[in-house]
Amino acid sequence: MKKISTLLLTLSSLSLMAQIPNPSFENWTSGAPNGWTVTSNPASTTVTExxxxxxxxxALTLNVVSLGGPSTVGGAVQSGGKSGYFLNTGNYLxxxxxxxxSLANSSDQLLMYAGTKCSGGINSAGANSFFIDSNTAVYKEFSIALNYxxxxxxxxxxxGFEIVNFSTFNPDINSWALIDDLSLGVVSAVDEPGNQVSLEEAYPNPASIQSNIIYSIPGSATVCVGLYDISGRLVEPLLNNCRQSSGRxxxxxxVSTLANGVYVYRVSVNGEVYSQKLIVEK
Incomplete structure (x- = not known):
């Protein structure tokens, strides 16, 4: 019991001492996200709300903007002020x-990185970065594992986040990315999906205005998602034959226009169907 109490106290302390500035990008001033520095230029068009x-x-949008001729610049943003760092006590994982x-060129990538410092911001404590090159039309979870x-x-x-192209150094003007709802974790490294499809319970459930369907797939698959009434009639197609990589x-x-009652949401992964009930109650 003492070990559990100590662990809970540690986690609580870490939560209180760390605060990502404007983690859900809800607050903006003069076209820029509060607590973040736009490092691409022109700032007003490469990073938008x-x-x-x-x-x-x-949410935060990273755009690619033309600089004239073949030259372009990808949106780039970094947390904190001019130094790029914000106060954070604890070795978050x-x-x-x-x-x-949405990447329009096969050489374009979304760069994500995180780094920490210690000794009053002098020495490097831990960092990591990785590149994403697989498009997703719906929100997908990411996790940057910090190595201390x-x-x-x-x-x-x-x-920080940035759209890059290290082949031509000019990302496609039609490439863009949305980033939202950042958080810090203390108990796991990069979360990898298991070897089975997982369909979570929708939330909220019951719902009156909007609910959320969350699922995980272990590998690349063709996915369809739809909402059905209790008789099996398709009420709302949500995703149709979309090719997705592994992830959550x-x-x-x-559901604001739907009548009260019981509905079924179905997720088909390579033809195998998974379903759960969703209650609409107003």
Missing amino acids: SNNAHQGTH TVKGWYIL TNGCTADSMTI YKIPVN
Whole structure:
């Protein structure tokens, strides 16, 4: 019991001492997300506000903008002020969040990175980065695993996102990304889906305005998602024959116009169907 209490106290302390600035990108001033620095130029067009949010009402959009001729620049943003770092005490294992990605060129990528410092922001404590090149039309969860190397306790952190192309150095002007709902994790590294499809219970359930369907797939698959009434009639198609890579996905469902009653949401993965009930109650 003492070990459990100590662990809970540690987790609680970490939660209180760390705060990603504006993690859901709900707050903006003069076209820029509060607590973040737009490092691409022109700032006003490479990083913009979107109402296609994972939750809440706003998300961050990374755009690619023409600089004239073949030259382009991809949107780039970094947490914190000019230094790029915000105060954070504790060696968090992951930075998590959700994204939608539309890359128009096979060489374009979404760069995600996170780093920490210790000793009053002087020495590097841990960091990691990775590139995503698979498009997703619905929100997909990501997780950046932080690797700590020198044994010190981090006191500051930076997080950043950028659309890049290291082949031509000019990402396609039609490429873009949405980022939303960042959080810090303390108990797991990069979350990998298991070897089976997982369909979670929708939330909220019952729902009156909107519910959310979350599912995980262990590998690349063709996915269909739909909402049906109790008789088996398709009420709302949500995803039709979409090719998706392994990961955890979320699809919002608008139920505000549906009659009260019991519905069934179905997720078909390579033809195998998984389903659960959703109650609409107003």
